[in-house]
Amino acid sequence: MKYNFDQVFDRKDTSSYKYGRCKLYFGTDDLLPLWVADMDFASPDFVIDAMKKRLDHPVLGYTLTDEAFYASILSWMQNRHQWAVEKEWIRHLPGVVPGLVFSMLSLTRPGDKIVVQPPIYPPFIYTVKQNDRELLFNELVETNGTYEMNLEELEQLAKDGAKMLLLCSPHNPGGMVWSAETLKRVAEIAETYGMIVVSDEIHADLVLEGKHIPYATVSEAAKNHSVTLMAPSKTFNIAGMSMSVALIPNVKIRQKFNRLVDHLQAASGHVLGFEALKAAYTHGADWLDQMLEYLQGNIQYVVDFITQNTPEIKPMRPQASFLIWLDCKGLEMSDKELKDFFVEQAKLGLNMGPSFGPGGEGFMRINVGTPRSVLEEAMKRLQLAHASLVRKTV
Ligand SMILES: Cc1ncc(COP(=O)(O)O)c(C=O)c1O
The missing domain is CATH 3.90.1150.10 (Aspartate Aminotransferase, domain 1)
Structure with a gap:
């Protein structure tokens, strides 16, 4: 079609x-x-049709994440990003920005240092401040009409005690797709100094040049010190459906994150949002x-x-x-x-x-x-x- x-x-x-x-x-x-x-x-029509089909049933009560929800995510990540995600890693979220905040609240304490790489999508900046963490800038460096990371400075910030990096991959606003080499170096730095990396990969499906590499796949260390945030919202233009996921391989990090989401009572999803995600990832x-x-x-x-x-x-x-x-x-x-x-x-x-x-x-x-x-x-x-x-x- x-x-x-x-x-x-x-x-x-x-x-x-x-x-x-x-x-x-x-x-x-x-x-x-x-x-x-x-x-x-x-x-997409198949997303809208899936929601209409659900509406054929007139009871719109509290709704669970079903097997098809997990299966659609696993196959999308495998087919699109060659990433073998496991069902247990997945946590449904109302949004990727909430995911950034949940990560900060569950894995750091007030006053902890959190690094962001400006120029960057504004919520990376203001959510750190709103949640009483110390904001550290690791400004990107403009080279040949694009941006690169200042990895020496990132290392220094990690050495000085930064507890978390909020990574934007691909990057908004510059649209950079970070190379395997850059991501591996970030992972080495994070691992050496005990810094958690929260990788916002909401633009991952929209790569036009090169290939998106999920941060958690660049090394065993990256897998074990990261939270990845993904969503079909940008990809399929369904941002109003409040439907995102966190993918957390490390069991300790996952338990802390999930506990916080439960305690905030932020776990419930939208009956039509689930249908939208499943249809998008299955037929998209x-x-x-x-x-x-x-x-x-x-x-x-x-x-x-x-x-x-x-x-x-x-x-x-x-x-x-x-x-x-x-x-x-x-x-x-x-x-x-x-x-x-x-x-x-x-x-x-x-x-x-x-x-x-x-x-x-x-x-x-x-x-x-x-x-x-x-x-x-x-x-x-x-x-x-x-x-x-x-x-x-x-
Ligand atoms: C990098 C990035 N993260 C998150 C979001 C928004 O995510 P959500 O609407 O799921 O909170 C956007 C939207 O522009 C974005 O560009």
Whole structure:
């Protein structure tokens, strides 16, 4: 079957975060929102059909994770990532960000040092602070239009007592797919100094270049000191289904984590969410391959357009996912001016770089998980705004 990713849906009356929060975030609704990281494509038909089928039964009571739930995860991880996950490792969660918080609460204490690698998806930063842990930055280093880890500094932080690393793999916002070599080195450092690694792999299925390597597979040590967080939410555009999993091979870590989830009474799942996950992981391969091809086209289009028409902006080509990190420093604007330029002149709603922490200054993040025609409109707006900027300066 050939899926159609060109179809445009009006999401305005669906309580969508991407549309409903514009006024609060940008001060206006009069813009094209290309920020919050969900896509504008229809969720797959087989996912929707599975939920409809469940609704044929009118009793929607408390629902368990059944055998098919575990089997669908095991086969997806094996087929897509060549990772032999075991059923006992799996814990259902309401979200990956809750998984980061549950990891911190169950495996560290207030005041403990936790490392994150900015620029990074903002909840990595604020959840550490909100939960009274000490936030340590191990800033990524920009090299040849992409980011690399500063592994010497990471080692120093671990040596100085950091208890946990919140790893983002693939990385948001830069879209890096970390190499086996980098991940192995992280694992050596973590193992040497007793640091737990929580690996957020929510973008793992969306790799466009290279291959995603689950952190827990890079060594026996990595397997034993890690929590991996995964979800079908980004992959199949079902973020509203509150359906994620933690995969924890080490029994001691798993017991602590599970105990915390139980004590927070955060264990129950959504009857339709379970159906969505099972259908996605069971029938999703073909849809995903087609969607990734469409995304590649979108990325190529935006990167080419910006490079040719607004050369002061340098897009970082993502190796994974539907977000492009735009280096706007060539526009020589402050972050406030950059925001005004995008919101007021271009009428585009993008995520602003500083919210991603140190290294985010002068950047914007654009979401290209949307029909091509929407991106064409966005690029037209950017080109017009840019032209008026150039006119002003001559
Ligand atoms: C790296 C990363 N982790 C987690 C999330 C959100 O996860 P959830 O909605 O399951 O809490 C996102 C969403 O953009 C993300 O990019």
